[in-house]
Amino acid sequence: MSGTNSDTLVHRFVHWERVQPDTPYLTESMPDGQVVEYTWQEVGDQARRMAGYLQSLQLPPRSAISIVGKNSAHWIIADLAIWMAGHFSVPLYTTINADTAQYIFEHCDVRLLFVGKLDGKTDGWNEIRKAVPPHARLIGLPMSPVPEALQWDDIVASQAPLRDVHLPAPGELATIIYTSGTTGRPKGVLHSFGTIFAYAAQAGEFCGFTPADRVLSYLPLAHTAERSFVESNSLCHGFQVFFNDSLATFVQDLHRARPTVFISMPRLWTKFYQGVCAKLPASQQALLETASPEAAVIKQQILTMLGLDATRIAFTGSAPLPEEITNWYRMLGLELLDVYGMTENFSYSHYSRPGLVRPGYCGQAMPGVECRIAGNGEILLKAPTMMLGYYRQPDLTAQSMTEDGFFKTGDCGELDELGRLKITGRVKENFKTSKGKYVAPAPIENKLSHAKVEAVCATGPGLAQPFALLMLSAAARGELQGTPAYDALRAELRGMLDKVNDTLEDHEKLAFAVVVADAWTSDNGLLTPTMKIRRGAIEKRYLPMAQAWAELGQPVIFETQSVKTQ
Template structure:
């Protein structure tokens, strides 16, 4: 056992069985020794082969995989890949919603010495074509997709394609056929620490994605740090539902499940999401701001916030109501909650805390192998911050206030893009593009992206993220985007929660929104004050091109869609896009 510490007073952290003296990699930052992912997988198979790992619902029946069963399937899939002529170092894409087969395929590729190239299941044809071409992928696994059209239009005729055992695009090979046809591979590839583990394409809010090379050492260090956050739980249960093509799900859920030996539960479809969460009863639950605010809106659609807050303050009734809500969400046994991928309003976090759901905000990037900084263990006084650095990284601020980071979890280069790589580093530190602050007690705050600042017609720069977070104090506001290029003052576009107009009369709702606008403006500098709050009708989504696959705002697309408001002469402070 050894002790490790993060870059910002993490203190002593106990690290147990997933660190070893044999076949280990020594981190250059914190003297960390850790097994690489496939080594840890084999450790689990050897030490508790019959312990459950993966839980997959199919047609409302649950199927369970032990470590040994998953290992056997992965060895067979690895043999199938090698039997089709793939060799060490070849790239293999995966485009699929989360499933047990996704996890097993990841293991199979490590066993065969291949490189996984995950693609978002919601990716459009241009992005799929770019990733397949740029990566040089030799094969692709295809799973559940909401629409098969984009992939079908760009999938090369000569590419080996393997279908997961779900209704999906017709492929050259089938998962179940390979399991029946091939014997398990006996000799596993032994990766080196600095070998490429995966080629991950950033979701990107603009343009085509860059390929980030993450190594076995990168993900091992990140996954070990994330697993340590769950230390103390006898048997951890996690939901895997955020896209596995994104680094967060891979390095905060999938890979840590190796190092903590967790139970992983999947969901069959969006229709059954809450039902599947209730079945799993996760002990830890990670989500993104868009979904946390969506859950909040669904709760408020059943009980107005004013009534809910009154009930929560009653000594006995408050605990009963909070527990009932947690139970309905399937989160009654969860002890650790997280939010990442984008900023979340501190007021939303305080609202959830009153329900007994204490959400620690985290921060990280594809280039930093996922979670790099987190308010975990949760500290109420650190709401509004991303807490302190994880043991696998060091962080500091540049003279301009940009967050710089280095460490075992930080990537070394973009794939076939030396110019972008050179521009991304400064004296060995990765330039994140995020503007940050450090509080007096050492906690970190992210106050926006360097490039998200815009200049008003008065020549003043405005950072939108802090203003958006402040508007989030109104629980009826579900989505918000502040813009203002060319205007004398910024404006805010908001989307209301699904229950707001159904449960509150337009006049009362208008007054509430005007009060929120006035409250926020009172806290802003003169050049930041919002001229108008514009209530738009259509929610922003991946499907209408206004959110990234990780549910971040696509600001350029939002500004293009609503550019008429940047030049319009508006009479009222509160503007409704849809008339009452």
């Protein structure tokens, strides 16, 4: 990618717009079932028209322009228009509350807000709209819930396309990504056109991307993982992006895309696995482990059923996946590559290499990344994708770096002899029991693997021994009808608990496990938008019951059942 057309993602887009104008770029399934396709030329035409309109507003140079909406073709087109007009984008999670939205709008002085695909029920739009500053203009993307706003379609219909778009320098600010964070105010992470291009160039080489590739966009584009993997890679390497309309159409949209490269979080890989296991007779499951022609046929059928039959690279990230599930996918012919990255380095740090996957480890450092482990176990990193800093927080920026320029990740880890990194927890997550012993919860959580358990939180500060909170999958919760079902699951979970405790130090052994009654979601604040547990919120909710549970003396407790039935 040498030459003048490869300095930034805007340069790369202009390149693809020129060399493959009639090739489909963005393919979107609509709520009414229609499928709409936009070619590179059509995306360029709309982005240039909107960029022309943004320039006509004569906003101060490099103004902050926000995008809030679920993933859609126009989310990416709006981002392009912002860049082509010489401004920077500030994406918002669709589930943030009014306080957080107001903080972000004021913190970076948002001048205009693109409002995309939202419904006010599965997102926080009814909250966010209260926080929009009076001076900020609203532009409704197609599928937006704001009829009173200026409409994208009306603007592009009447606006001439901007011929000489702003071609940014690598050092210019491209975006501020406010971290979802597990505590406190979000931090505004500054990324330049240079840092996000460095990601796309290196990650793209790792994946071997070509314009023939296809990906499905369904993780939040406001988050770095999707912004890097889908938006940055597609703009850089010229491949096609398909969008998921809703949870109900996920399987259908996945089948339409038949992605060649696919990234997901452990929860979805687990759901896929649970779904197939529930449908597959025991005889066929046993057959999978053989090298017979029949097994090969079933494996291909499973991958086709999942929509992953064309997938040549599959990634998993954000938390370790149980070894049995990783091995099951490998048996199907899909080697899941664990990756590690964060907002501050634009999701570019460590990737597992094909053939070198080690369960529980998230791979080796990517080209240009330096990694070392500090004396307290903290992972320290340098990368060509490292942020410019935290917006308007110079002290926090300085505190997050070592004197010799390494970023303090806040994660604890260890490296093996091949340089593969294992995340062992968060520096601040370790808690002390009443016996004065410190416990790191993450390694314990990673061991608590059961087909019916979707999320785990190990906790117990101030108690004699730690305990575990287990959230069942929706299907498993639905099966819990009557005493026999509870007894059977209790026995299975007791077996898992005993097995895990056998591997733990005395002070780490779990006194009991509680199967929680309610699902943890990002809507109720118990998960982040990327499905990680919000430890602080979960502990605030459940720790007040811990002493009473401990006094029951039962190894497995169901929160839904009354105390006397334990």
